[in-house]
Amino acid sequence: MGTVILGTGSCLPEKRLSNHDLEKLVETSDEWILSRTGISTRRISGKGEEAFQLGTTAARKAMAMANVSVDEIDLIIVATMSSHMTMPSCACFIQKELGADNAFAYDVNAACSGFLFALDSGDKFLRVEQNKKILVIGTETLSSRTDWKDRNTCILFGDGAGAVVLEYKEEERGVVASNLFSDGTLWNLLYMHAASSSNPELEQPDNPGVHILMEGREVFKYAVKAMEAAINDLLIRENIEMDSIDLMIPHQANIRILKKLVSRLGINQEKVFINVQKYGNTSAASIPIALDEANREGRLKRGDLLLVCSFGGGFTWGASLLRW
Ligand code: UT7
Numbered sequence: 001m002g003t004v005i006l007g008t009g010s011c012l013p014e015k016r017l018s019n020h021d022l023e024k025l026v027e028t029s030d031e032w033i034l035s036r037t038g039i040s041t042r043r044i045s046g047k048g049e050e051a052f053q054l055g056t057t058a059a060r061k062a063m064a065m066a067n068v069s070v071d072e073i074d075l076i077i078v079a080t081m082s083s084h085m086t087m088p089s090c091a092c093f094i095q096k097e098l099g100a101d102n103a104f105a106y107d108v109n110a111a112c113s114g115f116l117f118a119l120d121s122g123d124k125f126l127r128v129e130q131n132k133k134i135l136v137i138g139t140e141t142l143s144s145r146t147d148w149k150d151r152n153t154c155i156l157f158g159d160g161a162g163a164v165v166l167e168y169k170e171e172e173r174g175v176v177a178s179n180l181f182s183d184g185t186l187w188n189l190l191y192m193h194a195a196s197s198s199n200p201e202l203e204q205p206d207n208p209g210v211h212i213l214m215e216g217r218e219v220f221k222y223a224v225k226a227m228e229a230a231i232n233d234l235l236i237r238e239n240i241e242m243d244s245i246d247l248m249i250p251h252q253a254n255i256r257i258l259k260k261l262v263s264r265l266g267i268n269q270e271k272v273f274i275n276v277q278k279y280g281n282t283s284a285a286s287i288p289i290a291l292d293e294a295n296r297e298g299r300l301k302r303g304d305l306l307l308v309c310s311f312g313g314g315f316t317w318g319a320s321l322l323r324w
Pocket of ligand 1: 027032037151152155214215216219223257311312
């Protein structure tokens with residue numbers, strides 16, 4: 001018995017921004033970006049491609065694959081940190097677009113780990129409310145939270161959305177277990193201010209605007225160690241050997257982080273799904289986009305063991321195991 005993924009969907013903006021395009025914006029080169037990050041191009045939203053709009057399209061595709069109608073959806077959880085409004089939530093906008101009148105909806109912000117955290121919340125919800133169906137969506141327009149003059153960050157991020165439909169089934173598959181963590185003491189290694197405060201007492205004079213700021217090297221070091229420990233702990237706890245994993249879908253942040261993680265874990269590289277070269281780091285959207293691509297490419301068969309892991313601002317990180 002478990003929380004099963006009935007369908008997956010994703011949506012990427014039309015516009016591609018290549019490394020050569022970035023050479024015209026900041027002092028950088030295709031060679032530097034490719035060798036340091038593995039990223040060649042990323043998608044950037046245009047008009048009509050806000051986070052809720054990308055998320056809505058991804059959700060429709062996931063529901064079509066799942067053969068689930070919008071009236072059957074009881075809950076919509078959206079992982080994002082780049083919705084066009086702080087309130088209402090992105091989830092409420094998606095609910096409105098879908099016409100999901102029977103669903104309640106809310107957002108989760110766990111930065112790049114948002115989808116994993118939202119998936120865990122969805123799993124826990126369904127274990128209690130067993131006859132319901134829910135949407136879990138990761139959607140981001142980080143292009144609207146990027147300082148396009150900062151070469152340290154503007155080369156990294158992209159826009160996109162991915163979604164899954166979940167249902168609790170009396171079958172020996174679904175979410176097996178999750179191992180999630182946060183450490184707020186390390187917030188200042190990767191962060192983004194809110195808009196300036198209208199209360200002078202709370203105004204932060206050093207607020208540079210709503211942009212992602214990062215100590216790249218520190219993030220790199222923590223990311224590898226933290227994901228490695230979360231995965232190894234989870235496998236020990238569940239008594240599962242690394243060789244039993246059929247597919248690993250990590251958060252797509254940077255090819256060097258992924259290569260280092262893969263070599264430390266000792267997992268066969270061919271079992272690791274990577275698409276960071278096409279989309280850059282899409283934060284909370286990266287895992288569900290990759291999951292949808294892997295699924296549609298036929299990389300997942302019934303009974304396969306899937307490992308997903310992530311790391312992001314907070315810090316937040318973790319790993320989950322799913323039986324497909
Ligand atoms: O979900 C988690 C999100 N965050 C991440 O995944 C980021 C993790 N960190 C990283 O991926 C890497 O730290 C980066 C790709 C961000 C940077 O690579 P690095 O090898 O750690 O480079 P660095 O920051 O140590 O910078 C090395 C040099 C510096 O020049 P100097 O001081 O040595 O003269 C930078 O100014 O590279 C320079 N540099 C660039 N040069 C060309 C920084 N950004 C660029 C750029 N183009 N875009």
